[in-house]
Amino acid sequence: MTSPPLAGDGTHAVYTGRTTSWTTVAATCVAGVLLVLMATSSGGDWSDLVIVLPLLLIAIGVLADVLTASSVRATAGPNGFTIRWGSVGWPRCSYPLDRIARAEVIDLPWWRVSWGFWWTPWRTSCTVRGGPTVRLTLSSGRIVTVTVPEPAAAVAALHAAGAARHDA
Amino acid sequence: MRWAIDHASRERLQDQIAGCVRGGVATGELEVGEQLPPAAELGAALSVDRNTVLAAYRQLRDDGVLEFRRGRGARVASGGPDLSAVTEAARSLIATARLHGLGRNEIIRIIKELT
Numbered sequence A: 001m002t003s004p005p006l007a008g009d010g011t012h013a014v015y016t017g018r019t020t021s022w023t024t025v026a027a028t029c030v031a032g033v034l035l036v037l038m039a040t041s042s043g044g045d046w047s048d049l050v051i052v053l054p055l056l057l058i059a060i061g062v063l064a065d066v067l068t069a070s071s072v073r074a075t076a077g078p079n080g081f082t083i084r085w086g087s088v089g090w091p092r093c094s095y096p097l098d099r100i101a102r103a104e105v106i107d108l109p110w111w112r113v114s115w116g117f118w119w120t121p122w123r124t125s126c127t128v129r130g131g132p133t134v135r136l137t138l139s140s141g142r143i144v145t146v147t148v149p150e151p152a153a154a155v156a157a158l159h160a161a162g163a164a165r166h167d168a
Numbered sequence B: 001m002r003w004a005i006d007h008a009s010r011e012r013l014q015d016q017i018a019g020c021v022r023g024g025v026a027t028g029e030l031e032v033g034e035q036l037p038p039a040a041e042l043g044a045a046l047s048v049d050r051n052t053v054l055a056a057y058r059q060l061r062d063d064g065v066l067e068f069r070r071g072r073g074a075r076v077a078s079g080g081p082d083l084s085a086v087t088e089a090a091r092s093l094i095a096t097a098r099l100h101g102l103g104r105n106e107i108i109r110i111i112k113e114l115t
Helices: A022-041 A049-069 A151-167 B013-027 B039-046 B050-062 B084-099 B104-114
Strands: A011-019 A072-077 A080-085 A092-095 A100-108 A116-119 A123-127 A131-138 A143-146 B002-006 B066-069 B073-076
Touching: A011 A151, A011 B039, A022 A049, A072 A151, A072 B039, A080 A100, A080 A143, A080 A151, A080 B039, A100 A151, A131 A151, B002 B013, B002 B039, B013 B050, B039 B050, B050 B066, B050 B073, B084 B104
Parallel strands: A123 A143
Antiparallel strands: A011 A072, A011 B002, A072 A080, A080 A092, A100 A131, A116 A123, A131 A143, B066 B073
């Protein structure tokens, strides 16, 4: 495994943060329970394979979602900004510094929260709550909005890395 | 959590990473039970090898700062070493140094010479 080249004078100031998408976790659990109720109310027998197999699939789905949505990680620093969704780190979005035109902290109203990971031709949104949120504007015009525990620290790390890059 | 390491420093990178975690725990930026980033991800962000981060994490586990759980990564251990005595001693050191007109860099230089 090779390390990316050093930025600036060799000092790396990096911010890492982890958030949990409680809404995704809760929604999956509720949906899972509803599916189970529907399956059992349709008059199936527990010993029936037709009932057990879907139940197993639902259980796996809920488990997978709880595992993945409970950990949304972001790193910001000289190697750019990276978002990793879930314990396996997928989907993953990485934006090197030279592709980030602007980084700022915005106050996200709750009705603009995406409650998950969304990718559209113009926007990438990975927000799990309202309030202070990191907003990146890429040089391509794409707008990236990400929830991190301390948005100001993340943006400060990106600005410091950008300044060190220009000095070098 | 904020991390700052200096690739040009003579101090080992794993010690610098361990120092960041200790600092985070001491200042309360890292809470008990908080999960640290996976070694590969932190390594990529800091431009160090994954094994360097793992070495730092292992060093911290041996000192009782972190605990490893299978499949759940490295977490800040409960009831870790109490650093309040060290913080208190450092405060009095800084106060004494200020009395003698020494600045931040001089204090750091003295500590470096002694350790």
